Amino acid sequence: MYYRFRLHRAMLQDIRKDTLATFLLRKSNITEVQLDTLLASKEEGNLDYKRMLREKRKVTKGAFARTLKQARHNVEASIYTVFLLSYVNLIGQESVNRIVRNARMLGELKEARPTTEEQIKVMEAIEEYVQSFASGRRNIIV
Numbered sequence: 001m002y003y004r005f006r007l008h009r010a011m012l013q014d015i016r017k018d019t020l021a022t023f024l025l026r027k028s029n030i031t032e033v034q035l036d037t038l039l040a041s042k043e044e045g046n047l048d049y050k051r052m053l054r055e056k057r058k059v060t061k062g063a064f065a066r067t068l069k070q071a072r073h074n075v076e077a078s079i080y081t082v083f084l085l086s087y088v089n090l091i092g093q094e095s096v097n098r099i100v101r102n103a104r105m106l107g108e109l110k111e112a113r114p115t116t117e118e119q120i121k122v123m124e125a126i127e128e129y130v131q132s133f134a135s136g137r138r139n140i141i142v
Contacts (some may be wrong), residue, residue: 019119020109025076025129028067029078034071095133102129 002052015021040053051064059067065114082099085091109122 011039016108019116020106020114020122022118023123024106025127027127029074030071034067034074036070037064037067038075040064091133101127 015025020051025032030038040054041049043050043053047061047064051059051061054064082091082096086093106122113120
């Protein structure tokens with residue numbers, strides 16, 4: 001159990017050290033506390049153990065459950081937003097495919113351990129892509 005606790009802590013520290021992860025978290029619609037709670041909720045064990053994994057140790061069961069509910073709601077809302085935009089033809093199938101492809105590429109990039117300079121270039125490309133996507137211009141390919 002102690003080993004898993006340390007792994008969870010290391011994961012949060014790695015996220016904070018990762019320039020790209022920090023950028024994505026800042027631009028997302030979940031907070032760091034919500035991310036911490038989502039990560040803890042995915043671990044094996046009962047609620048008391050999962051509460052202990054949280055970075056802020058003395059969190060009540062109610063606070064943990066409330067934060068988890070908010071985090072899940074925010075994730076679900078993001079997915080429903082993509083569905084809605086697709087349904088009303090504000091984004092096409094190719095745009096949805098491009099989002100999935102870009103997400104997959106980010107996962108591969110993480111494994112490649114890019115330099116800070118490379119991460120900054122990726123963040124700039126992501127920001128340009130998202131802005132062009134939101135404005136209706138889809139000529140940017142990440």
